[in-house]
Amino acid sequence: MQNFEFKNPTKIIFGKDQLDKLATEIPAGAKILMTFGGGSIKKTGIYDKVKLALKDFELVEYGGIPANPVYEGLLDAVKIIKEQNITYMLAVGGGSVIDATKFLASAAYFDGDHPWDILAKRKRTDKGLPFGTVLTIPATGSESNSGAVISNKATGEKLGMGGPGLFPQFSILDPTVITTLPERQLANGITDAFTHVLEQYLTYPVGAILQDRFAESIMQTLVEVAPKVMKDPTDYEAASNFMWSCTMALNGLIQKGVPSDWAVHAMGHELTAMYGIDHARTLAIVAGSHYRYNFENKKEKLAQYGERIWGIQDGSLEEKAQQAIEKTEAFFHSLGIATKLSEYTEDYSNTAAEIAKRFTDRGWLGLGERQDLKPADVEKIVEMAY
Amino acid sequence: MQNFEFKNPTKIIFGKDQLDKLATEIPAGAKILMTFGGGSIKKTGIYDKVKLALKDFELVEYGGIPANPVYEGLLDAVKIIKEQNITYMLAVGGGSVIDATKFLASAAYFDGDHPWDILAKRKRTDKGLPFGTVLTIPATGSESNSGAVISNKATGEKLGMGGPGLFPQFSILDPTVITTLPERQLANGITDAFTHVLEQYLTYPVGAILQDRFAESIMQTLVEVAPKVMKDPTDYEAASNFMWSCTMALNGLIQKGVPSDWAVHAMGHELTAMYGIDHARTLAIVAGSHYRYNFENKKEKLAQYGERIWGIQDGSLEEKAQQAIEKTEAFFHSLGIATKLSEYTEDYSNTAAEIAKRFTDRGWLGLGERQDLKPADVEKIVEMAY
Incomplete structure (x- = not known):
């Protein structure tokens, strides 16, 4: 066996009907950016449930994140985070939405003009904007790790990033979501x-x-x-x-x-x-x-x-x-x-x-x-x- | 499958020759109470290695913790923690030493005259004095969980305690320690x-x-x-x-x-x-x-x-x-x-x-x-x- 270090601080909340725990997992007074994908969460009802659970928080929405999230498309969300003083993020989606949110968590604290450097120059993220997830597609494991993969339209690249600052603080996993999936x-x-x-x-x-x-x-x-x-x-x-x-x-x-x-x-x-x-x-x-x-x-x-x-x-x-x-x-x-x-x-x-x-x-x-x-x-x- | 929540924030540092990482895992300026058992760590050399790794910290020693640690015996350590303003603990030993250290972590913040109430009245510890461990006996798993078992000499009881405030912040696990065990x-x-x-x-x-x-x-x-x-x-x-x-x-x-x-x-x-x-x-x-x-x-x-x-x-x-x-x-x-x-x-x-x-x-x-x-x-x- 090789030497290793292991730490995974993500809190997993697993099972049926766990969304009502959402409000207690996010710090009171947080200003939340809620990230999601193409809108399937509106059809499945998860969108409404999350909004209801977070009714006492100030919430900004950022939807439309595509499968294989694209760097260029995320830059406006970085702007929103900075301009609107977002203090917490909630990713509601699958691996793509969560990976995009990890990029935003890192970019929010990135000191430089081109956050793509986080990926191109393999910069480890030790501190990110805190976030939780509500997982809607079991697949990537992104809900409980500190890595992400982001695509760059201009260069045609798809690269990885990560670091201990990018573990979700919590992830809500309800297996019944798979009934909504093709x-x-x-x-x-x-x-x-x-x-x-x-x-x-x-x-x-x-x-x-x-x-x-x-x-x-x-x-x-x-x-x-x-x-x-x-x-x-x-x-x-x-x-x-x-x-x-x-x-x-x-x-x-x-x-x-x-x-x-x-x-x-x-x-x-x-x-x-x-x-x-x-x-x-x-x-x-x-x-x-x-x-x-x-x-x-x-x-x-x-x-x-x-x-x-x-x-x-x-x-x-x-x-x-x-x-x-x-x-x-x-x-x-x-x-x-x-x-x-x-x-x-x-x-x-x-x-x-x-x-x-x-x-x-x-x-x-x-x-x-x-x-x-x-x-x-x-x-x-x-x-x-x- | 039943619903569940899972979070384990302990950092595991596993393998040969990992003790030199000790100093970087403990906050600079910490005043440390080092807890240990009957002295076998002095024979095996681990005591000296730990002392050397922590030479830049202020260190108070508390040895002599027996197998099946006893409540009454630990009360003087609670006093030391409070009187000497200990800010961190390092348990060097097996499950008994680590369990005793968890009791101390809880008792340090316990508001009352009789810390035995933590066990007798099953009080959950949400916040404890932070500590790490250097495991010398693989067995109990105490190095990576938030539970402990303590005995009471007066009542003849052996009871459990626990809570999220009692996870070790880190645990160093070197498998070669088993060569020192009977x-x-x-x-x-x-x-x-x-x-x-x-x-x-x-x-x-x-x-x-x-x-x-x-x-x-x-x-x-x-x-x-x-x-x-x-x-x-x-x-x-x-x-x-x-x-x-x-x-x-x-x-x-x-x-x-x-x-x-x-x-x-x-x-x-x-x-x-x-x-x-x-x-x-x-x-x-x-x-x-x-x-x-x-x-x-x-x-x-x-x-x-x-x-x-x-x-x-x-x-x-x-x-x-x-x-x-x-x-x-x-x-x-x-x-x-x-x-x-x-x-x-x-x-x-x-x-x-x-x-x-x-x-x-x-x-x-x-x-x-x-x-x-x-x-x-x-x-x-x-x-x-x-």
Whole structure:
């Protein structure tokens, strides 16, 4: 096991009918910026419930945050925060709204003219404007971690940011929200959470027995509840385990003491930036070819994963590892998620070279858990995903 | 899954050679009360290392805290804190030292003449004197939770206390400390952590699939590493997984969203109060008869536990559940821990009646996950443990 530090101060408020706790979680007298997305919360009634719960607060609304939130679009919200002396934020939405709110939390205290520097220059946020969240889409884990991903329209980039100042102070998780989601978002959420675990697990063994088992617990749970969630989102047992799995998949716990990869995300982000493909689906596109390309480095963990998650008993270590990759892709297919880039776009002949070039230009010269994947490797992996 | 709230703000600093981080975790200018036990930290060298790391702080020492810390003995430390304007505490020790420090953290701000009321009147501590810990014995999980257990010499009681003001601000966990521990304490630690999981898991099913798997992960890990830890405490892989399992067993995570029992602890505490038997061993004494007595209520989870932890494949649900209890006792025996009260004392003929009387006098009329265990039930369970 590797040395690690772990602290996650977010308060989770989980279950049915918890929105009435909202008012007691936000400091009295706070002037709140309420952030949200395209307006689905108005259709589902969550908007009205939040407004009612916060009726005694001064509230400014900032809606219209898109999936894959865009830097340029958020600059007017930074202005609102500063001009209107906002003291607290409440993100009501999924990962995109929460990530956008984290950017605002950091930008509110950023000392400089170009808050994009927070991402481009990888500035750690030690102090952010405090905020809470009301999660409406289980998927990204952003409700209980300190990271965010933001896109830049001008440069076509999609980059990460983070720091201890960006943990939500609280997050309200009501599993019944999944009844409001289209099948596509349910499938995306399962795929996103599952891939988060893979990124922190499919590396090389370091004797972190407990962390391995925790990671496997999340994957076993997702595999068990996925068909139930897809079939009947009103199944509360399935919904609640799905939602809690998504949070636990990326709240920091399972990545402590082990190496982590994140190359699948790095490549996937480019596919979203280039083609607008849903984040989760880009992960499903890249994952299989990434694990095949890096087979020698990952085969021990792949075989363990095959045995414990997919019940693969027979064959050599290599055979188990190969089967585990196939099972993973079959799992994505079972959710209606295609795993080849050519199933999403016809315009892919230059994708691999373009992504490799972007990584080279950006100076990203060592991806993966061993930091040994060069742009030339990335090019081959993306090509294998055509 | 039941509704829940979860927040654990303790910062974990885990691994080899982490003591040099001590000085940066404590606010500059703090006046520190360093609490410790019977002096083993002087033999092992940890005392000197801590003193060196804190050389720039004003430090007051308070040693001699015994296993099962006693209320009356701690009152002079409360006086020191108040008279010397202590602003921070550092507990260097195992669960007893940390629990004692939590009592001091609460008593420092207690408004009244008799701090025992914190326990006797079950007062929740929302604000305590801040403290960190350097853990020297993996076992109780006290390094990452907000609870403590304190004994009262005058009344012969051993009671719990807690509250959000009692989380350590940080805990330094170095797995190599287990090389300094006698076999007896290693066996106790494994038994204590394992039983903590059982108390939060062996209840009735509520569809908390992920929590069940997390709990099982900890037990699977403890079962795997226990013989290695006992055989060779310098085995770092075993030591680190043992230590992290003890913390995760009682940091709040696995008890969220599920019922919990804690009757084994309630009965065990009385055996320590009456006979001075090591805490972990009292749990091993009571556990088997508790699960046999409450078999009907617990058989579903007992069978699941038998299948997943002990690999029991054959037989009816009831047979698997029975075998699971036997496997549990065999596990304790494998650590050199006896599971009958008569193996610890000859003076046990009136124990069951006496414990039942104490619970009646104290008004504890409903133990267990269904709060349906009456003193008469407790009497029978303890009798079965003779």
